[in-house]
Amino acid sequence: MRRVKLFVATSLDNYIARPDGAVDWLFTDGDYGMSDFFASIDTVLLGRHTHDWMIKHGMPFYRGMKNFVFTHQAGRDTYDGHVEYVPGHAAEFVSDLKQQDGKSIWLCGGAELADELIRAKLVDEVSVAVHPRLLGRGIRLFGTVLPETELKLIEHKAWPNGLVSLTYEVMR
Amino acid sequence: MRRVKLFVATSLDNYIARPDGAVDWLFTDGDYGMSDFFASIDTVLLGRHTHDWMIKHGMPFYRGMKNFVFTHQAGRDTYDGHVEYVPGHAAEFVSDLKQQDGKSIWLCGGAELADELIRAKLVDEVSVAVHPRLLGRGIRLFGTVLPETELKLIEHKAWPNGLVSLTYEVMR
Numbered sequence: 001m002r003r004v005k006l007f008v009a010t011s012l013d014n015y016i017a018r019p020d021g022a023v024d025w026l027f028t029d030g031d032y033g034m035s036d037f038f039a040s041i042d043t044v045l046l047g048r049h050t051h052d053w054m055i056k057h058g059m060p061f062y063r064g065m066k067n068f069v070f071t072h073q074a075g076r077d078t079y080d081g082h083v084e085y086v087p088g089h090a091a092e093f094v095s096d097l098k099q100q101d102g103k104s105i106w107l108c109g110g111a112e113l114a115d116e117l118i119r120a121k122l123v124d125e126v127s128v129a130v131h132p133r134l135l136g137r138g139i140r141l142f143g144t145v146l147p148e149t150e151l152k153l154i155e156h157k158a159w160p161n162g163l164v165s166l167t168y169e170v171m172r
Numbered sequence: 173m174r175r176v177k178l179f180v181a182t183s184l185d186n187y188i189a190r191p192d193g194a195v196d197w198l199f200t201d202g203d204y205g206m207s208d209f210f211a212s213i214d215t216v217l218l219g220r221h222t223h224d225w226m227i228k229h230g231m232p233f234y235r236g237m238k239n240f241v242f243t244h245q246a247g248r249d250t251y252d253g254h255v256e257y258v259p260g261h262a263a264e265f266v267s268d269l270k271q272q273d274g275k276s277i278w279l280c281g282g283a284e285l286a287d288e289l290i291r292a293k294l295v296d297e298v299s300v301a302v303h304p305r306l307l308g309r310g311i312r313l314f315g316t317v318l319p320e321t322e323l324k325l326i327e328h329k330a331w332p333n334g335l336v337s338l339t340y341e342v343m344r
Contacts, residue, residue: 012298012300012314012323012338012340013186013313013314013318014185014186014314025320118306126184126306128184130338132322132323132324132325132340133320133321133322133323134290134298134314134318134319134320134321134323135320136314136317136318136319136320136321137317137318141185142184142185142186142306142308145308145309146185146306146308146309147306147308148197148305148306148307148308149305149306149308150304150305151184151304151305151306151334152304152334153304153330153334153336156330156336158325158328162323162324162325162340164325164328164336164338166184166302166336168184168304168334
């Protein structure tokens with residue numbers, strides 16, 4: 001079965017973005033394991049807030065990947081050339097997606113979607129790039145009540161700039 | 173000047189305890205760097221909730237150390253043989269303490285006291301022992317709005333059981 005991999009950057013205090021969604025504090029001077037990760041996936045899952053933020057800031061969606069955006073807003077075209085809009089809750093759709101053929105599936109974010117899929121026990125791997133910073137406020141990863149979940153550390157790396165990449169298998 | 177070191181265990185989702193204060197999920201089968209750390213300190217700072225939890229669960233205070241408990245409750249004896257009670261806010265007291273002679277000062281917790289001293293920019297080092305677990309709910313370290321704080325990773329270690337110890341210098 002295809003694996004769903006949460007792969008996100010956080011501050012040490014567990015924020016993925018400033019209150020307005022800004023991620024200006026992330027290291028962008030290097031790859032930090034992204035290309036290895038990208039080689040393992042062919043599908044990207046995005047929440048609607050993250051999608052809107054990417055459009056607002058002129059960020060491209062991930063070419064060569066299937067981009068799915070989960071939205072409760074009605075009236076979206078189901079496909080606009082780059083992304084496919086999926087109405088309603090994500091869990092059932094992602095559960096089906098995992099049964100199909102393909103490479104791994106990137107749970108890109110944001111926080112609401114990540115929490116929803118962890119709650120539905122659909123996430124197989126959690127990878128966080130912990131930035132050496134307390135952001136102090138913002139949008140929390142794991143911001144809602146979740147089921148207690150045992151993890152197994154499968155990879156770790158500290159980069160010279162103090163970024164720490166931690167990858168865990170979700171135990172069941 | 174003496175250094176104040178926050179040294180705590182967290183879950184990957186940034187909790188230091190269950191909602192009722194319980195820490196049954198912590199690894200207790202090893203030392204995990206505690207004795208090295210203890211050798212560097214002679215003073216312990218505790219919040220009142222942590223203090224009450226320790227008494228309720230029959231946990232000893234730290235012998236051979238000065239234990240200070242910060243409390244807004246009136247009527248405490250200032251010294252009960254094991255701990256000294258400090259009324260009111262912690263920042264001024266800790267600021268004075270740092271000027272005195274002695275070894276480093278352990279900011280043991282809980283979360284409220286840690287947040288207060290970080291906000292007052294009195295913390296020099298942040299050390300977290302990240303347990304391989306999403307606790308899902310509980311008492312958050314860094315649970316309140318804090319000033320954005322740049323950190324420098326100075327030590328890291330992954331233990332065979334998946335515990336990851338990260339130590340940062342607080343940059344000013």
